[in-house]
Amino acid sequence: MDTKNLHITDLFKNFAKVQQELLRDCHSEMWQGVNGRFDRLLAHWSFQTGSSVLRRALLDPYFPLGMLEQTVFADVDGMRFYINKRRLDLEPGLTEELKKWSEAFLRIRLxxxxxxxxxxxxxxxxxxxRHQLxxxxxxxxxxxxxxxGGVPPLPPAGVxxxxxxNTYLAGGAVNNQQLCPFLFQHFGEQRFFCAIxxxxxxxxxxFGEEECHRRLAERGLHQYHVTHA
Ligand code: SF4
Ligand code: SF4
Known part of the structure; x- marks a missing residue:
C-alpha cells in the first residue's frame, strides 16, 4: 500500500487498529506491523517536531486510541451537517489536536x-x-x-x-474539546475508565444510572461515524 500521501485520519486509524489488537492479544508477530504503521504516522509532515511526545503517549497502554477513533477522527453526522474527517483542510487541525491530546495525556499520567x-x-x-476491570x-x-466539552472542575472535599x-476538566485541553482528557483506555479493549x-x-x-440511560438514548441526535482505513 502506498502510504506516502495518506491523510492523517487514515494514518492514525491504520496505527490505532493494530496497536489496540496488539495490546489486547499480545501476539509478538504483530510488532512489526505496529512499528511500520507507527513510523508512517510519525513521518507525517506535521510531526517533524514533537514526535517523542507522540511516541511516549500513543504507545502507552492507557492512551485512549479507541476513543479518539470514535470522536476526533470520526466523521460527524449532525441533523443539518456532515463533517468528513478526511477533508484536506481539516488535516492541520487534526494533527495539532493529536499532539495536544498526547501532551495532555502524558501530563496527567505523570x-x-x-x-x-x-x-x-x-x-x-x-x-x-493488565488488571481485571x-x-x-x-x-x-x-x-x-x-x-x-467539559465539566465544572469542582473536586470532592479534601482534594x-x-x-x-481545572482547565482540562473545563474543556481547555484543545480547541473545541469533545472528549475529557482524563478518560483512559485499558490495553486496547473497547472499555474506558476515568483515570481519576x-x-x-x-x-x-x-452522574448516575438514570443520567446514563438518558445520555445513551440521546446519542443518535449527533452521531459519530467510525470508518476504518
Ligand atoms: S473522564 Fe472522569 S473526570 Fe472526565 S468526564 Fe469522565 S468521569 Fe468526569
Ligand atoms: S455512558 Fe453509562 S455505561 Fe457508558 S461509561 Fe457512562 S455511565 Fe458508564
Whole structure:
C-alpha cells in the first residue's frame, strides 16, 4: 500500500487498529506491523517536531486510541451537517489536536504518579500492568458520557487538583474539546475508565444510572461515524 500521501485520519486509524489488537492479544508477530504503521504516522509532515511526545503517549497502554477513533477522527453526522474527517483542510487541525491530546495525556499520567496514589486513584492500579476491570455493574465503561466539552472542575472535599487540571476538566485541553482528557483506555479493549475515578469532580460523581440511560438514548441526535482505513 502506498502510504506516502495518506491523510492523517487514515494514518492514525491504520496505527490505532493494530496497536489496540496488539495490546489486547499480545501476539509478538504483530510488532512489526505496529512499528511500520507507527513510523508512517510519525513521518507525517506535521510531526517533524514533537514526535517523542507522540511516541511516549500513543504507545502507552492507557492512551485512549479507541476513543479518539470514535470522536476526533470520526466523521460527524449532525441533523443539518456532515463533517468528513478526511477533508484536506481539516488535516492541520487534526494533527495539532493529536499532539495536544498526547501532551495532555502524558501530563496527567505523570501528575497522577507524582501527586496522587496511582494504586488507588481509580478502579485499577495504574502500574502499566493488565488488571481485571470491574464487571457486574450497570456501567459498562463505554466512555460515551465522557465525550463532552467539559465539566465544572469542582473536586470532592479534601482534594486539590493541579491548576491545569481545572482547565482540562473545563474543556481547555484543545480547541473545541469533545472528549475529557482524563478518560483512559485499558490495553486496547473497547472499555474506558476515568483515570481519576476516586477523586473525580462532583458533577461526575452525581452522574448516575438514570443520567446514563438518558445520555445513551440521546446519542443518535449527533452521531459519530467510525470508518476504518
Ligand atoms: S455511565 Fe453509562 S455512558 Fe457512562 S461509561 Fe458508564 S455505561 Fe457508558
Ligand atoms: S473526570 Fe472522569 S468521569 Fe468526569 S468526564 Fe472526565 S473522564 Fe469522565
Amino acid at each position: 501528575d497522577i504518579q507524582k501527586l496522587f496514589d496511582p494504586e488507588t486513584i481509580t478502579c485499577v492500579p495504574l502500574d502499566g500492568k 470491574p464487571t457486574g455493574q450497570w456501567c459498562t465503561l463505554c466512555g460515551v458520557c465522557c465525550q463532552i 486539590r487538583y493541579p491548576d491545569y487540571w 475515578h476516586n477523586i473525580k469532580p462532583i458533577a461526575c460523581r452525581q
